[in-house]
Amino acid sequence: MRETITFILNNQIERVSGLPGDTTLLNWLRQTRRLTGSKEGCGEGDCGACTVVVARRGDDGVTRWHPVNACIQFMGMLEGVSVTTIEGIRPTDGVPELHPCQQVMVDRHGSQCGFCTPGFVMSMFAAWCNGEGLEPDRVDTTLAGNLCRCTGYRPIAEAASSLTHDALLPFYERQRRATEATLMSEIAHDDTVMLTDGQRSFIAPASADAFASLYARDSDCTIVSGATDVGLWVTKQNRHLPTMLWTGRVAGFDRVTQIGAQWRIGPAVTHEAGLAALAEGRPDLGEVMRRFGSLQVRSSGTICGNIANGSPIGDLPPMLIALASEVELSGAGTSRRLPLEDFFIEYGRQDREVGEYVAALLVPSAAAPFFRAYKISKRFDQDISAVMGAFNISVSDGHITSARLAFGGMAATPKRASAAEAALMGAPLTEKSFARAAAALDQDFAPISDMRASADYRMQVARNLILKYGMDCAGDPVPRLAGYDSPLVGTLAGAAE
Ligand SMILES: Cc1cc2nc3c(=O)[nH]c(=O)nc-3n(C[C@H](O)[C@H](O)[C@H](O)COP(=O)(O)OP(=O)(O)OC[C@H]3O[C@@H](n4cnc5c(N)ncnc54)[C@H](O)[C@@H]3O)c2cc1C
Numbered sequence: 400m401r402e403t404i405t406f407i408l409n410n411q412i413e414r415v416s417g418l419p420g421d422t423t424l425l426n427w428l429r430q431t432r433r434l435t436g437s438k439e440g441c442g443e444g445d446c447g448a449c450t451v452v453v454a455r456r457g458d459d460g461v462t463r464w465h466p467v468n469a470c471i472q473f474m475g476m477l478e479g480v481s482v483t484t485i486e487g488i489r490p491t492d493g494v495p496e497l498h499p500c501q502q503v504m505v506d507r508h509g510s511q512c513g514f515c516t517p518g519f520v521m522s523m524f525a526a527w528c529n530g531e532g533l534e535p536d537r538v539d540t541t542l543a544g545n546l547c548r549c550t551g552y553r554p555i556a557e558a559a560s561s562l563t564h565d566a567l568l569p570f571y572e573r574q575r576r577a578t579e580a581t582l583m584s585e586i587a588h589d590d591t592v593m594l595t596d597g598q599r600s601f602i603a604p605a606s607a608d609a610f611a612s613l614y615a616r617d618s619d620c621t622i623v624s625g626a627t628d629v630g631l632w633v634t635k636q637n638r639h640l641p642t643m644l645w646t647g648r649v650a651g652f653d654r655v656t657q658i659g660a661q662w663r664i665g666p667a668v669t670h671e672a673g674l675a676a677l678a679e680g681r682p683d684l685g686e687v688m689r690r691f692g693s694l695q696v697r698s699s700g701t702i703c704g705n706i707a708n709g710s711p712i713g714d715l716p717p718m719l720i721a722l723a724s725e726v727e728l729s730g731a732g733t734s735r736r737l738p739l740e741d742f743f744i745e746y747g748r749q750d751r752e753v754g755e756y757v758a759a760l761l762v763p764s765a766a767a768p769f770f771r772a773y774k775i776s777k778r779f780d781q782d783i784s785a786v787m788g789a790f791n792i793s794v795s796d797g798h799i800t801s802a803r804l805a806f807g808g809m810a811a812t813p814k815r816a817s818a819a820e821a822a823l824m825g826a827p828l829t830e831k832s833f834a835r836a837a838a839a840l841d842q843d844f845a846p847i848s849d850m851r852a853s854a855d856y857r858m859q860v861a862r863n864l865i866l867k868y869g870m871d872c873a874g875d876p877v878p879r880l881a882g883y884d885s886p887l888v889g890t891l892a893g894a895a896e
């Protein structure tokens with residue numbers, strides 16, 4: 400096992416050892432390397448002031464540049480990747496003096512106090528490198544993870560959308576990418592690495608066998624995937640985690656594969672990487688995923704992490720339950736599957752034996768024409784749900800033959816509304832049937848009041864979502880906010896045929 404992590408920082412090889420395993424990239428950049436261009440605003444992944452760009456080469460050999468919140472990125476997660484900070488984007492040949500992503504912010508008056516500016520520029524830089532995300536209709540999604548408190552978003556959005564994705568890259572960028580690719584190849588290896596000061600360790604195994612045997616040996620350790628939850632335990636709760644075991648470097652854990660009629664989503668598949676497969680044939684899932692956190696959060700956070708954390712307000716569990724997904728759990732030499740709804744037992748308790756980890760999610764791949772999902776949150780982007788409803792029915796001869804209605808935010812776990820489902824079974828596909836299902840929700844849930852919503856609000860909204868779904872299914876046009884592939888006014892009329 401190597402006790403040194405090796406990565407690229409602004410196109411130079413860095414070797415780091417002897418640090419506590421829970422050291423964040425932002426603290427290391429600012430306090431050790433004195434690279435203070437990346438700012439600390441919230442320290443919890445919300446404001447984007449700390450955004451840096453992490454380049455990774457996929458199995459297909461294609462490099463992608465991901466915007467990442469450095470404040471909740473552990474140093475051990477950098478093994479083998481290339482990190483670019485605001486200090487690293489300046490063209491090396493001095494012509495032009497500023498990078499185009501910086502120059503547009505000057506030209507379009509996109510900066511006042513400047514605190515948020517490096518973060519915005521790095522989000523633009525990632526999109527500029529990837530050659531997508533700067534189109535006027537995509538800029539909001541690209542920048543949703545960056546907050547500005549003084550300039551106003553219009554000039555910033557205009558600055559971003561005035562950047563062009565030139566097919567012919569400038570010389571300095573071609574040079575930068577060539578160096579980045581060479582250095583990434585140079586430092587690649589298949590050893591397990593550990594970053595430790597002897598008290599707190601971050602371990603990054605490279606194979607599934609190494610991961611399984613390390614976990615079998617110490618099942619009290621904290622499994623980390625994207626750290627978009629675990630990072631906050633450290634930065635906000637000041638928790639000290641003696642040992643962290645990372646899924647993110649394990650070969651094959653980042654794969655989405657189609658096996659029979661299911662997508663198999665590995666433990667290290669990020670929201671961004673899994674979105675296209677999951678959203679195929681169910682645009683609502685894609686739209687909720689697009690609104691999940693921000694691009695920074697979706698580029699690190701994983702689909703399996705959103706299940707494993709057992710949160711009652713996670714966005715994916717209700718949608719994946721409505722689609723009849725399964726979870727695969729592996730332990731020392733064991734593997735089992737269970738329906739996803741059975742995984743959540745009670746608040747903070749899942750059906751996961753000591754030594755087991757979430758090895759995959761298995762999601763039906765068939766299109767689901769009656770699948771709908773509604774995320775109710777105070778802010779459209781970058782907010783956790785107060786209530787999340789995901790519904791899926793089958794229809795034959797104008798009657799409902801199966802119903803899966805799942806909610807988040809209504810109970811201590813993500814949960815199916817079995818009384819409401821029973822009210823729909825065999826019923827005609829009319830709005831009246833859905834009104835009866837909405838009335839049955841009292842038997843399914845007794846929600847609580849908290850800072851996100853009152854119990855009354857939650858129940859009212861949940862009922863209304865079922866009514867809205869009923870209108871949609873019965874062919875009554877329902878206004879929907881524009882989003883991922885979905886028309887402004889959507890209807891499911893015709894899906895029953
Ligand atoms: C700014 C911000 C916005 C967010 N917005 C949303 C949102 O809109 N909707 C939403 O639902 N969530 C949101 N989240 C929460 C979080 O991003 C998600 O829950 C995410 O999917 C967690 O995945 P992760 O890979 O980062 O998990 P991690 O932080 O790595 O881990 C989370 C938990 O799961 C465990 N774990 C992880 N992987 C495994 C595994 N394979 N086996 C066993 N245990 C495992 C960890 O030990 C830990 O307990 C947000 C978070 C932030 C910081």
Ligand code: FES
Pocket residue numbers: 438439440441442443444445446447448449450468469470471
């Ligand atoms: S400091 Fe706010 S997202 Fe990192």
Ligand code: FES
Pocket residue numbers: 509510511512513514515516546547548549550
């Ligand atoms: S320019 Fe001041 S916060 Fe954005």
